[in-house]
Amino acid sequence: MTDLRHYDVIVKPVITEKSTLVSENNQVVFNVDKAASKPEIKAAVEALFGVKVTAVNTLVRKGKTKRFRNTLGKQQDVKKAVVTLAEGQTLDVTTGL
Numbered sequence: 001m002t003d004l005r006h007y008d009v010i011v012k013p014v015i016t017e018k019s020t021l022v023s024e025n026n027q028v029v030f031n032v033d034k035a036a037s038k039p040e041i042k043a044a045v046e047a048l049f050g051v052k053v054t055a056v057n058t059l060v061r062k063g064k065t066k067r068f069r070n071t072l073g074k075q076q077d078v079k080k081a082v083v084t085l086a087e088g089q090t091l092d093v094t095t096g097l
Helices: 017-025 038-049
Strands: 010-013 027-032 053-061 065-068 071-074 078-085
Touching: 010 038, 017 027, 027 038, 038 053, 038 078
Parallel strands: none
Antiparallel strands: 010 027, 027 078, 053 078, 065 071
16 A cells, blocks of 8 residues: 555545535545555545545546647546445535645
């Protein structure tokens, strides 16, 4: 396992239409470090936000190739974590830490 601190594991919360829809199912979506494992993500969310996590699902979105005028560029790869909270737990990601 890598040696990441809790603040290094979670990069930022994802605030999109789809992530607000899954929040109704007691789930929260975060962009996380590419080297972070599921147990590290679970420990970071529990330590930083003081909630009980039941499951962590991860996915890696590969960066797209974009063109701006005549210049080609590539977006970065992003690792996301969908964190399922225990029943009765809530987490408001719009407030800061």
